Amino acid sequence: FAPDKSQGYDYIIVGGGLSGLTLANRLSENPGTSVLVLEAGSTHFDDPLIDIPGNVGMVLGNSSYDWNYVTVPQPYANNRSFQYHRGKGLGGSTSINYMVWNRPAIAELDAIGGLGNPGWNAEDWFRYMRKSETFTHPEPEFAAANNLTFIPEAHGDSGPVHTSFPIFISDAQKPWEPALSELGLLRVKDPLAGHNVGIWMGQSNVNNKTQKRFSSSEAYYRPIANERPNLTVWTSAFVTKILVSDHQKEAPQSREGLLSIPGVQYQKNGETKYAYVKDRGEVILSAGFGRSSQLLELAGIGDPRILEPLGIDVKINLPGVGTGIIDQLLWGVSYELKNSSIVTLDDIKIPELKAAALAEYDANKTGLMTIGVTAYSLVTLDDLVGHRKATEMIDIQATKISRGNFSQTQKEKWNVIINGLRNPSEVGLVEISGFPAFFTTAKIGKKYLTFLGHYQFPFSSGTVHIVSKDVNVQPAMDPHYFEDNFDSQVFIESTKLIRKMARAGGFADVLGDEIDPGMRVQSDEEILEYVKNFSATAYHTVGSAQMLPREKGGVVSPELKVYGTNNLRVVDMSVLPLQFSSHPMGMLYGVAEKAADIIKSSISV
Numbered sequence: 001f002a003p004d005k006s007q008g009y010d011y012i013i014v015g016g017g018l019s020g021l022t023l024a025n026r027l028s029e030n031p032g033t034s035v036l037v038l039e040a041g042s043t044h045f046d047d048p049l050i051d052i053p054g055n056v057g058m059v060l061g062n063s064s065y066d067w068n069y070v071t072v073p074q075p076y077a078n079n080r081s082f083q084y085h086r087g088k089g090l091g092g093s094t095s096i097n098y099m100v101w102n103r104p105a106i107a108e109l110d111a112i113g114g115l116g117n118p119g120w121n122a123e124d125w126f127r128y129m130r131k132s133e134t135f136t137h138p139e140p141e142f143a144a145a146n147n148l149t150f151i152p153e154a155h156g157d158s159g160p161v162h163t164s165f166p167i168f169i170s171d172a173q174k175p176w177e178p179a180l181s182e183l184g185l186l187r188v189k190d191p192l193a194g195h196n197v198g199i200w201m202g203q204s205n206v207n208n209k210t211q212k213r214f215s216s217s218e219a220y221y222r223p224i225a226n227e228r229p230n231l232t233v234w235t236s237a238f239v240t241k242i243l244v245s246d247h248q249k250e251a252p253q254s255r256e257g258l259l260s261i262p263g264v265q266y267q268k269n270g271e272t273k274y275a276y277v278k279d280r281g282e283v284i285l286s287a288g289f290g291r292s293s294q295l296l297e298l299a300g301i302g303d304p305r306i307l308e309p310l311g312i313d314v315k316i317n318l319p320g321v322g323t324g325i326i327d328q329l330l331w332g333v334s335y336e337l338k339n340s341s342i343v344t345l346d347d348i349k350i351p352e353l354k355a356a357a358l359a360e361y362d363a364n365k366t367g368l369m370t371i372g373v374t375a376y377s378l379v380t381l382d383d384l385v386g387h388r389k390a391t392e393m394i395d396i397q398a399t400k401i402s403r404g405n406f407s408q409t410q411k412e413k414w415n416v417i418i419n420g421l422r423n424p425s426e427v428g429l430v431e432i433s434g435f436p437a438f439f440t441t442a443k444i445g446k447k448y449l450t451f452l453g454h455y456q457f458p459f460s461s462g463t464v465h466i467v468s469k470d471v472n473v474q475p476a477m478d479p480h481y482f483e484d485n486f487d488s489q490v491f492i493e494s495t496k497l498i499r500k501m502a503r504a505g506g507f508a509d510v511l512g513d514e515i516d517p518g519m520r521v522q523s524d525e526e527i528l529e530y531v532k533n534f535s536a537t538a539y540h541t542v543g544s545a546q547m548l549p550r551e552k553g554g555v556v557s558p559e560l561k562v563y564g565t566n567n568l569r570v571v572d573m574s575v576l577p578l579q580f581s582s583h584p585m586g587m588l589y590g591v592a593e594k595a596a597d598i599i600k601s602s603i604s605v
């Protein structure tokens with residue numbers, strides 16, 4: 001093929017999710033720069049299933065919004081295949097997620113730079129995270145009544161993503177702080193300020209005035225949708241291939257002997273189409289976990305041991321593609337409330353109550369449909385097992401790592417976790433939150449509080465690789481859940497701590513019987529079986545195109561450029577080489593904002 005470069009774009013962005021739309025907005029700020037976004041899903045503007053906070057979770061499994069992936073059977077979890085929801089359509093996963101807005105601790109962000117990524121450090125990252133945000137302070141009386149605290153300087157006041165505290169807090173969550181304080185946990189004034197170990201009342205990416213979810217589409221795209229002639233966004237445009245010419249003449253292994261990418265192939269309205277970049281233009285993959293690496297592998301960029309058996313010519317030998325994935329798991333311990341007149345999200349399952357809540361929302365933007373999870377804590381290994389046992393467990397794990405037959409990179413990454421575990425005042429291990437509803441299927445009319453355990457730093461780590469040349473075949477997602485015994489111990493001990501929390505402070509008066517797993521589950525083995533059988537992904541998977549030096553298995557450089565290419569970058573969750581003790585949105589907006597500045601200042605275009 002001979003692309004007509006005069007019709008081309010400066011930037012083609014694959015995927016209109018969190019990262020893709022952040023980049024699209026920032027790169028098109030210069031009217032002289034042309035940007036094309038290709039998004040496989042729909043637009044979803046003004047869709048109440050997305051916009052209304054109380055509708056959270058309702059579109060999961062619906063293929064108009066969700067890719068509905070599944071993992072391969074997990075041998076350490078009774079061969080279960082785990083559901084793997086991922087957002088489809090403008091906003092990507094930010095249109096279907098749980099709207100939890102927080103950030104990692106300073107030490108974790110600095111650790112990313114420490115792995116060999118100059119320029120990546122907490123100070124800079126925090127600057128970009130604040131740039132993405134406009135935080136609305138809560139009303140003082142409401143804040144005082146609900147113990148909502150924050151540090152104004154930690155927040156942005158003019159960024160695209162509107163954030164706030166939820167304005168409807170279930171009474172089921174009210175005993176949270178007194179109960180957890182009784183167990184020795186300390187209050188965190190604002191977990192977005194760089195220290196997050198302890199107890200806090202959480203924030204969401206919801207616009208305080210409109211009470212609408214603020215997805216990346218609402219934040220970074222909608223305000224400029226008809227304002228910038230240099231920005232083109234195609235929805236229902238599924239990118240099927242990164243173009244890599246075999247002909248030296250047409251797509252030369254040009255500057256510095258690197259491979260150039262002339263553009264992409266995509267499908268729209270049943271037709272196969274092409275989009276090209278101008279000379280010195282770039283293709284940026286922001287297709288999210290599992291998809292960006294799929295496009296790399298299909299283009300012949302990856303591990304020959306994966307590509308050759310599928311008959312794919314290896315264009316760049318990059319064995320790190322598809323590796324280093326780390327996923328976090330969530331599991332629930334649910335209690336029935338003694339007082340069934342307390343309002344919780346369980347009410348939404350009753351049609352008359354939901355109709356009334358929607359009417360109130362439509363009229364006043366108040367009530368149950370504005371509900372959010374507010375009760376959070378981040379606990380350490382010391383909190384779980386006490387300092388002596390924690391030190392013992394860490395020492396055993398550290399010895400296993402140093403003596404084991406693992407790659408240097410793997411050891412280095414695990415040692416970051418070990419250092420975190422040894423500094424519990426800086427880095428937490430398990431988030432425990434109070435979700436005002438049953439985790440799975442409730443008995444209608446009953447009310448529940450579910451303590452959600454959410455393990456932040458699993459040692460188990462896996463892969464995602466293509467199994468077919470057909471882009472429509474989902475890659476094999478294999479997070480190796482429960483492979484590492486340390487992880488299993490954390491699941492067991494956290495469940496025990498949750499049970500203590502549920503009987504502490506004011507919870508004794510509020511919570512009735514434990515329904516799930518129920519008191520018949522007692523031994524360590526029984527608890528672990530429960531977690532294996534009923535946990536779910538937290539949807540925070542990192543890895544598969546890790547930002548690391550190439551010799552350490554890296555796929556992208558600190559400038560997020562794919563090694564061996566001139567003009568191909570990855571900007572999304574796939575580039576992160578480590579997990580974080582926070583939900584990823586806040587952190588990832590920082591990555592995408594920084595990436596935009598890196599790209600603008602690079603000489604490619």
Ligand SMILES: Cc1cc2nc3c(=O)[nH]c(=O)nc-3n(C[C@H](O)[C@H](O)[C@H](O)COP(=O)(O)OP(=O)(O)OC[C@H]3O[C@@H](n4cnc5c(N)ncnc54)[C@H](O)[C@@H]3O)c2cc1C
Nearest residue numbers: 015017018019040092093097098099100239288573583585
């Ligand atoms: C159910 C759920 C709940 C979550 N809850 C929270 C939460 O409460 N708080 C939090 O901080 N984070 C949460 N997350 C995680 C967070 O939303 C994601 O980490 C983040 O959105 C990832 O951003 P991304 O840019 O990597 O990918 P995405 O935002 O997922 O965007 C990728 C986009 O690429 C598109 N795409 C994929 N392949 C192609 C292709 N071949 N051609 C064209 N387009 C393509 C997709 O359709 C999608 O729109 C949740 C995620 C999920 C799924």
